[in-house]
Amino acid sequence: xxxxxxxxxxxxxxxxxxxxxxxxxxxxxxxxxxxxxxxxxxxxxxxxxxxxxxxxxxxxxxxxxxxxxxxxxxxxxxxxxxxxxxxxxxxxxxxxxxxxxxxxxxxxxxxxxxxxxxxxxxxxxxxxxxxxxxxxxxxxxxxxxxxxxxxxxxxxxxxxxxxxxxxxxxxxxxxxxxxxxxxxxxxxxxxxxxxxxx
Amino acid sequence: xxxxxxxxxxxxxxxxxxxxxxxxxxxxxxxxxxxxxxxxxxxxxxxxxxxxxxxxxxxxxxxxxxxxxxxxxxxxxxxxxxxxxxxxxxxxxxxxxxxxxxxxxxxxxxxxxxxxxxxxxxxxxxxxxxxxxxxxxxxxxxxxxxxxxxxxxxxxxxxxxxxxxxxxxxxxxxxxxxxxxxxxxxxxxx
Numbered sequence: 389x390x391x392x393x394x395x396x397x398x399x400x401x402x403x404x405x406x407x408x409x410x411x412x413x414x415x416x417x418x419x420x421x422x423x424x425x426x427x428x429x430x431x432x433x434x435x436x437x438x439x440x441x442x443x444x445x446x447x448x449x450x451x452x453x454x455x456x457x458x459x460x461x462x463x464x465x466x467x468x469x470x471x472x473x474x475x476x477x478x479x480x481x482x483x484x485x486x487x488x489x490x491x492x493x494x495x496x497x498x499x500x501x502x503x504x505x506x507x508x509x510x511x512x513x514x515x516x517x518x519x520x521x522x523x524x525x526x527x528x529x530x531x532x533x534x535x536x537x538x539x540x541x542x543x544x545x546x547x548x549x550x551x552x553x554x555x556x557x558x559x560x561x562x563x564x565x566x567x568x569x570x571x572x573x574x575x576x577x578x579x580x581x582x583x584x585x586x
Numbered sequence: 587x588x589x590x591x592x593x594x595x596x597x598x599x600x601x602x603x604x605x606x607x608x609x610x611x612x613x614x615x616x617x618x619x620x621x622x623x624x625x626x627x628x629x630x631x632x633x634x635x636x637x638x639x640x641x642x643x644x645x646x647x648x649x650x651x652x653x654x655x656x657x658x659x660x661x662x663x664x665x666x667x668x669x670x671x672x673x674x675x676x677x678x679x680x681x682x683x684x685x686x687x688x689x690x691x692x693x694x695x696x697x698x699x700x701x702x703x704x705x706x707x708x709x710x711x712x713x714x715x716x717x718x719x720x721x722x723x724x725x726x727x728x729x730x731x732x733x734x735x736x737x738x739x740x741x742x743x744x745x746x747x748x749x750x751x752x753x754x755x756x757x758x759x760x761x762x763x764x765x766x767x768x769x770x771x772x773x774x775x776x
Contacts, residue, residue: 422609422612434602435600451605452611459612464684474684477686478683481682481690484690488691535687545594547598559688576589579589
């Protein structure tokens with residue numbers, strides 16, 4: 389009986405690791421964990437969809453698509469990266485797939501980072517209305533970028549460090565730092581243009 | 587650096603719409619995805635079964651001469667070969683969303699390449715397996731009724747025309763995918 393118990397224990401461990409048991413039990417136990425995860429990253433996910441889709445309806449659809457992907461991927465989260473980078477990586481990958489699928493309907497080509505649209509921000513105190521307009525201009529510029537450049541800008545705007553960006557995008561640390569420097573140079577250029585115009 | 591921080595703050599402090607997680611909808615859509623895959627597989631098996639049953643009843647189990655019956659068997663085998671290749675190579679996998687984004691982009695490119703190669707070689711794997719069977723069926727019918735050579739030849743020509751049309755459409759599709767791959771590479775890599 390002990391031997392049978394041992395075998396069953398080993399079998400259960402194998403099935404748990406492969407995710408077979410979590411599927412069999414309907415994954416009810418994952419629901420609170422998933423709800424907490426979504427709650428913690430809700431604002432970042434909403435901002436991310438803003439950088440990919442202009443219309444509120446398309447944003448809702450993309451958001452839902454991301455949630456389903458997160459739910460399906462949750463059993464495979466092994467804690468090798470932080471939960472934040474894991475969530476944002478999946479969300480960006482779903483969004484990138486979304487825009488790559490929709491690409492054939494685009495009439496214009498995506499832009500490179502250097503062509504990021506004008507969103508110049510004044511150093512003076514801004515009214516709420518002006519801030520909103522500038523966020524929309526910034527989001528519009530981001531939506532025109534190539535998917536990988538878009539991801540870089542959005543991760544930067546979310547406050548990710550270059551090593552976190554490297555982890556999400558699958559780049560070397562050096563490559564991520566170089567790209568981040570390029571982005572900073574572009575942003576500086578846009579801001580200087582904005583100050584000159586005022 | 588201050589200006590840079592202002593942009594980050596501007597982005598992070600943007601007003602967001604009120605939003606609540608609808609767990610039921612997430613579970614429903616995750617289930618729909620699994621159901622779609624099951625239904626697609628079922629449709630393909632049913633399609634192959636229909637061709638096998640149709641060739642069995644219209645040739646093998648009829649009063650047709652042995653050559654036509656052999657052709658019918660070969661058409662049935664051809665349908666099974668095509669269904670197997672479609673099952674093994676025709677399905678789009680899901681993008682590896684938990685992998686780094688560079689992998690996902692590579693995956694998208696490789697998916698387009700896979701689809702292009704399938705279309706480009708369609709005359710070989712999609713049409714080819716039916717040809718031996720069709721040749722035997724038409725040859726059998728012609729040997730059975732040499733006096734009916736004209737309608738049999740016309741039917742064979744019609745089938746050949748349809749096959750040529752399918753092959754051309756696939757080549758045209760492959761060409762379009764080629765252009766998409768080139769555009770994707772250009773836009774992603776600059």
